[in-house]
Amino acid sequence: MTTTEWNLARNQWLGVSEESVQADSRIYEAMRNFWHPVMFADDLGSEPAQAMLCGEQLAIVRLDDEVRAYKDLCAHRGTALSLGSVVENNGCQELRCAYHGWQYDCEGRLTAIPQRPDLVGKIRARVQTYHAVERYGFIWVCMAEEPHFPMAEFPQFDNPEYHAMPMKTVDWRCTSPRRVENYLDLGHFAFVHDGYLGDIDHPEVPDHAVWREGHVLRIEQLEPNKEPVNTKFESDIDDSEIDYQEGSDEAYTMSDQEWWVTMPLTVLLHQTLPGDRHYYLFFHPTPISPDTIRNFTVHARNYGDPDKIDEEVLDFCRTVYAQDKPIVEAQRPDALHRDLSYELHLQDVDTVSMQYRLWLSELVEELVVDA
Structure with missing residues (x-):
């Protein structure tokens, strides 16, 4: 059974069209042309x-x-x-x-x-x-004869001023582009990550810019990022970093935030915190099968005592991943639909997703020849 036939049978009860399944298969096939992490280097003896x-x-x-x-x-x-x-x-x-x-x-x-x-x-x-x-x-x-794009850059990993910390991999039943889109979705924080990355009483999406730079999709948040203070790494917060919602006692930590997406799957998040402190999260959802990914994640920061906050950082990230997992695994069709008219999109809310899908579609057209 081909990948297309397998996907069609799997999605038939959902009413997913053959066109959608074909799109799923072509995106999956295109992934062979790029670099993917497959294991931790320390696990290879x-x-x-x-x-x-x-x-x-x-x-x-x-x-x-x-x-x-x-x-x-x-x-x-x-x-x-x-x-x-x-x-x-x-x-x-x-x-x-x-x-x-x-x-x-x-x-x-x-x-x-x-x-x-x-x-x-x-x-x-x-x-x-x-x-x-x-x-x-x-x-x-x-797996291609030659990689289509260079590997993503993550200089902080080897920088002695930064403490790099890998996170144990976790497998999800979804496609890699779905996971990347979830990772970059600014509109879901208030509802899926209420009290962690967002506030359900303030679901507005911050202003942001999206543009292409070489083989990288750049996203920059144009206003300070707010995260509820009660769930941040409490051992590393002082009063100077706390802001309060006007007219209330709701407390937030503030940071500047930007992303680099080395197409099509590697994401680097950069947060700039007060006191010239920097936090990076390097992420890649490797497609290990048509419907299963493996989340590879490394954190790097130039502040904080590892003995005090490493486990807090990992616990926070594990919680966020656990909140996202059932949402993404429940999305249908499994693949991002390359026809933007297939789903509804909101101006200034879904801009990142739309730009990512457009570029992904262009890559598929360039790299995958129809049978």
């Missing part, structure tokens, strides 16, 4: 590990201190290469299959057949390999 990306099982391994990604399928009997081991061959490290000992070099070429060494070089056998690199504490993979 001296032996191969298994990862998933775009419905394909991968074997991730370090050979001669370089990260390599293989299709997790030996050319002989289809055994998962991630069950194999790293061995030496003529001064270079190679990947050996656990079943019959076939070996592959860093380019996926077959280099050893223990049972018939005379056939090496005569059998046209190799394993598919993909681009792989270690960066920002993750192992990244791109």
